[in-house]
Amino acid sequence: MSPLDPDHPGERVRRAAVRLAALAQDGLTYAENDYDTDRYQAVAALAVDLLSTVSGADSVELAVELGRDSGYATPKVDVRGACFDEHERVLLMRERIDGLWSLPGGWADPGDTPVQAVVREVREEAGAEVDVVKLVGCWDRDARGHTPPLPVAVVKLFFLCRVVSLGAPDALETLETGWFGLDELPPLSEGRVTAYELHRCLAHHRDPSLPTELD
Template identity: 50%
Template sequence: MVELAAIAQTGLYYSADPFDRQRYAQVGEVAEQLRALVTAGPVPELGRLVDPEGGHATPKVDARGAVFDAEGRLLMTRERSDGLWTLPGGWCDVLEPPTTNVLREIREEGGVEARLLRVAAVLDREVRGHQPPLPVHVYKLFFVCEEVSRGGALDAKEILEVGWFDPDDLPPLSTARILPDEIAICVAAWRDPSLPTVVD
């Protein structure tokens, strides 16, 4: 369904031939009809499933920070939306580099100033098997960071609490956002900086 929407959107962006544009528009309508079949409740606006701005359809980017303190504990935040735990982070903002984005998210969601050390992984949400599936394709960037200071104000709209955890004894995870194997990749990269970046 998402792939059909992406094909339609990209085709409409690049094609000048009126017959091709008509076919791509039909593909987009089929994607909308399929989405309607699997959507519970009122059907939202289904056009432009992949990129609301149109153009060539591209994935969204989610950046997460694995912040470690001097004792090797991992910073985690408990999400208000599901009451479960994740690494601080979220969607990258337009006109903001991913490194700036992740450090800002760590500050806002975790109340921590951090120093970026390295990229641990560039992963594909679909390949990794996150549930539930999203109506967009997502790349997930994981940065290993170290704590500089803590005690800043938290974004109470999104975050219930913050904690520091032994990587071998983690709280219940918000698996829509983070999976145990993704944390394991970050922990391994923290413990051994010579490891290569993991890329799907």
């Protein structure tokens, strides 16, 4: 059984720990007395310990990552923009963080609509001004088997985009950009995008009338 299989014991523990962390965040948001605060802080610490045990990640770093959010816990939203040329090659950027290739994208910022978020991300990471054609998929990161697993829930929005003009990407985030056929893909940053998702984006490029794909 693969460690990413939903029924694998380690994966079941990780998912339970993610839920515990979310419950702790909710409890700390609405705690009405010191007793409740202390109890939910203990739940948060337990979630960090479980996540550290099953993932091997540093517990201090996990505690910092989980503590970045406040208020009612909700999934984070990741947006990705897929652009194809006349030869059905996809525009990819090489991440400075890990040296691997991905569709341009990232976390949606508060105050941006999803479309505004993906237009900004494609401009910054790939140097392309784009128009958004359609939403290809609204997918759950865990359900799609992205690796490595994260300590938070993530919803991924993939948009089909049309390039209006090309410029220079932000050198702080991007090492280089390139156009690739799906039969000649470079090493992908699989925490961000998978070959399956790129093939689904190409299918929607070929036939924009396809319905949006949903988890």
